[in-house]
Amino acid sequence: MSNNVEDATKKLTRLLLENPKSKVIFMVGAGISTSCGIPDFRSPKTGLYHNLSKLNLPYAEAVFDIDFFKETPKPFYMLAAELYPGKFKPSKFHLLMKLFQDKNRLQRIYTQNIDTLERESGVSHKYVIEAHGSFAENHCTECNKMYKRDVFENKLKEYEKNPKKENLARCKECNGLIKPNIVFFGEDLPSRFFENWDLDLEEMEKESSKEQLIVIVAGTSLTVYPFASLPIEVPKTHHRALINREIVGDFLKEPRKLDIIIKSHSDEAAQIIADELGWSKELDALMEKHGILETIVDVNDELESISKELDKLTINEKDNNISNKSNDYVTKNTPEISNSTDNASTDKVTTIADKDTPKK
Numbered sequence: 001m002s003n004n005v006e007d008a009t010k011k012l013t014r015l016l017l018e019n020p021k022s023k024v025i026f027m028v029g030a031g032i033s034t035s036c037g038i039p040d041f042r043s044p045k046t047g048l049y050h051n052l053s054k055l056n057l058p059y060a061e062a063v064f065d066i067d068f069f070k071e072t073p074k075p076f077y078m079l080a081a082e083l084y085p086g087k088f089k090p091s092k093f094h095l096l097m098k099l100f101q102d103k104n105r106l107q108r109i110y111t112q113n114i115d116t117l118e119r120e121s122g123v124s125h126k127y128v129i130e131a132h133g134s135f136a137e138n139h140c141t142e143c144n145k146m147y148k149r150d151v152f153e154n155k156l157k158e159y160e161k162n163p164k165k166e167n168l169a170r171c172k173e174c175n176g177l178i179k180p181n182i183v184f185f186g187e188d189l190p191s192r193f194f195e196n197w198d199l200d201l202e203e204m205e206k207e208s209s210k211e212q213l214i215v216i217v218a219g220t221s222l223t224v225y226p227f228a229s230l231p232i233e234v235p236k237t238h239h240r241a242l243i244n245r246e247i248v249g250d251f252l253k254e255p256r257k258l259d260i261i262i263k264s265h266s267d268e269a270a271q272i273i274a275d276e277l278g279w280s281k282e283l284d285a286l287m288e289k290h291g292i293l294e295t296i297v298d299v300n301d302e303l304e305s306i307s308k309e310l311d312k313l314t315i316n317e318k319d320n321n322i323s324n325k326s327n328d329y330v331t332k333n334t335p336e337i338s339n340s341t342d343n344a345s346t347d348k349v350t351t352i353a354d355k356d357t358p359k360k
């Protein structure tokens with residue numbers, strides 16, 4: 001790991017240590033879940049949108065277009081089957097956020113992810129704002145009647161086995177299609193998102209909260225609005241930290257004196273944060289409890305490991321004893337799109353691609 005990453009992360013942990021009662025507001029995206037095996041939506045080659053391109057969608061994001069869904073629900077069902085909660089384990093970064101809760105240092109988690117891994121990691125629902133909804137509840141796309149989680153879940157299982165129209169989840173009242181409360185393009189975000197953000201913002205606007213509320217943005221390309229406006233709205237009196245492979249969004253466009261930029265994978269930074277705050281044993285225990293293996297290898301660490309392995313091979317060759325040990329290092333890339341966008345603050349979900357792609 002580079003010194004820059006370590007130095008920047010220590011800047012953040014110093015701030016947390018110097019203000020022992022301070023709390024953190026997390027704003028997170030797909031990057032914190034890629035090490036769990038969940039494909040990032042927007043990664044060019046490995047992302048979900050790329051995989052969906054096999055389905056002849058008019059454009060990748062159509063899978064989250066409500067009109068498209070009503071006519072062609074199959075791609076969303078395929079995506080839902082792939083992403084359905086329960087298949088994945090939380091990442092190290094999720095567990096770090098759980099530790100912030102346990103230490104009474106968590107103010108809120110705003111997540112763009114629909115994988116519910118924040119809850120899975122043990123963070124209480126009261127702290128988690130799923131800005132783009134989740135699979136926890138469903139509603140009819142015609143009459144808005146609410147349905148419990150298992151209504152869609154059971155149908156999804158049937159549809160997976162037999163993708164016939166009869167196996168789609170339909171409303172008892174009006175026969176409309178039922179879908180999980182995942183926010184599609186053009187749909188409103190949950191009111192909980194706005195209510196809590198107003199409260200947090202009010203708190204941050206108090207002079208006294210200056211070093212008592214610290215914002216950590218992690219694993220997001222900050223391209224989806226209105227989520228991407230959150231860091232912009234943080235008062236300039238407050239520290240914002242960005243943990244991401246690339247500098248994105250407002251951190252790039254309007255950098256601030258108090259910003260802390262940690263150019264790294266979120267799991268890598270999570271480990272340093274835990275070490276520096278003296279929480280590493282607890283983090284290890286959580287990793288063990290969830291059966292999570294250490295899979296993230298920093299590129300530099302990996303290069304070092306490979307060169308060590310090569311050294312061993314050279315030595316072994318001299319000994320005429322080439323070991324056949326397999327290399328099981330896993331490299332996880334989280335290539336996030338870093339192109340910036342207009343500051344189009346709106347209550348509806350929009351993305352660059354959304355704006356640029358012609359709708360039907």
Ligand SMILES: [Zn+2]
Nearest residue numbers: 140143171174
């Ligand atoms: Zn209905």
